[in-house]
Structure formats: C-alpha cells, structure tokens
Amino acid sequence: MSCWTRLRAALGREFGEIRFWGFAVVRPSDRSWRLESVEREGSTLLLGLRDMAGPPLPALLSLDRPIGLTVSAHGLTFERAVRLGFTAILAGCGWPPLRPGHPAWHRPLRDPGPAGADAAGLRRIFLPGRQR
C-alpha cells in the first residue's frame, strides 16, 4: 500500500499528542486532534489537524519531503522530513505563535534534535494514537 493510501486511510483518526523528537507541542492528552485532510503541494505534505475542543478550522502540519511513514495502532510517525511547520500553533494555548530559533519551529530535520533525542522512537514526528 502506498504512503499516500495509508495516509488517506488514517483520515478521521484522533491523536492526543503531537510530538517532534519527543517534544510535546501541547500538554499530552490535554487536547485531541483529528486528521481531517491530507494534501500535497509540491514536495510538501500538508496534514490538516482539527483541535476537537475548538471550532472546525484545522491547523496545518507541513512536512517537506517526509520519509519513513508508519501508521499503526500507536499513531502516525514520520522518521524524517527536511522541514517542518505547524501553522497557528496554538498561539492562545501556551505556545508562542512565532518563536524563531526554537528547535521545533521550521527547523531542518536532519539532526536528531536535543541531546538524547536519538533514542529509538524519539527521532520522529509522532502523533500518538489515543490509547484506551
């Protein structure tokens, strides 16, 4: 099954976390995100994630040249991408809308991140599935 098909099959799934190399963008399980759209713009993959606590306007998680997609019961994982962005990243929810220089903000994704982030499972862009 192609990556594209697997991603499309994940539409409608909900995630309680959004993690970049282990960094939790929002407090784990405080919110819930639903994958509402999967689009492609050139080499960039755009994932529309709706914050289920808010109005039905999805935020966009963009990944330039993503590789290593895994879709499983544990969530949705990309091993790597050249560049990463998260539009309107919860400006009102604790995360400054623009924080240039932060390791998770539009950062080239070749290196494994902060010390220790190269442990298995953390060198990833990870949207864990909601565990029961």
Next chain:
Amino acid sequence: MKTPLARPVLPTLLFALILAGCGGGGSSGLQPQIAASAEVLQPGDAGYERAVIGSAVKAAGQGGVSEGMVIRIVQDIPVWRMWNGPARLDARGNTNRMGGWWSYDPPKGTVQQYRAAYEICNGWNDLTWVAKCTLKAGSIVVVGPGQSVSAQTCGDPTGLENYAANPVDWQLYIDKPWARSAELVCPDASADYEADPAYISASQEERFRTQP
C-alpha cells in the same frame, strides 16, 4: 503542658499518614479529599472504558499520571483548571480553558509552585487564569499522581526545564471534556479569575484589596 501530648499524637499522625498513603488514600486507594465523593471502578465495570485511562497514564518523563485509577463520581465536586485567559486566542479563536487535565484541590501557592506540582511546561500553559467547574455525580474519570516531565518533552534544549513526579498533588483526567457538558459543568468564563502569580488562590483584585 504540651510536651506530654507529643507522644500519643505522633503514632496517631503516623497511622493517619499510612492510612492516607502519604498522598494515597484509605481502603479505596483514593486521597481523603475525594474518597467520599468517588468510587473506584475496575476493568470490566460498566463505564470503565469511558475514562480512557490509556490516555492518562504515561511513562516517566512523558507527563500525565504515573498510575491511575478509574473512578465514578458519586456526588458533585468542584474541580479547577488554570488556563491562559480569555485574551489569548489562537488563530481559530480558541482558548485553552477546556482540556483534559484538572485538579480537585484548589490552586494554591505561586504559579511556579503550581507548575512544579502539576508538571506543566512553560510552553503548554501560561497558568494565568483559574476556572472552577463542577464534576457531576456519575462522571467517570481517571485520577492519579502526576508523572514526571523531561526537558525533552518540554522542548527545552538546555535541559533545565523538567519536572519531577509528584505523589502528593493528584490530577484528574477528563477525557474530551468539551464533549461532556453534562458531566463537567462550567460557568461562563466571566466567572473565572485572573490569578495573582504570587498567590494563585486569590484573584489579583482580591490580593490588591487585602494587601496594605
């Protein structure tokens, strides 16, 4: 004479602490402040799955709770949540007033003490406003002691921002509270107060009035 009283009091106090589990509770395992208001459910009990305990209990360094119990509330209780306030809207007009993590103990101390007690990274929540809602009888939620949060989870490349697990200040996990308005009843946000960072149990206005 106060000295002779110390001996009988000490064993009594120790027994009480053991009974309370130094943060745990009596026979139910719940903390005393909630034990009379909740009953513990076991896997297989009706409604157990609604708590979604798998979303609450997390490994060390990952936040959430270190261990959890699924409880059914048997009488209404007040619950608290700190948030960013009505002025902090995201691009979609949303606030973080509603979310999964709550406490049944009212906020106390300073913002920094609260942040450490409930393991809340700076980037997750400003902790500037306090909402008080009611968790209604019949609600099924998870309760447990807070799990540690690593600097990596906080996204702090310096490694300085991290929080230890806290067995004392337990947390409530209410799964998808925005969809459970009959169980978690909140007044309008205008009833919330902006906390004094040095004394979060009081509003800034109250603090101003009481200070000389």
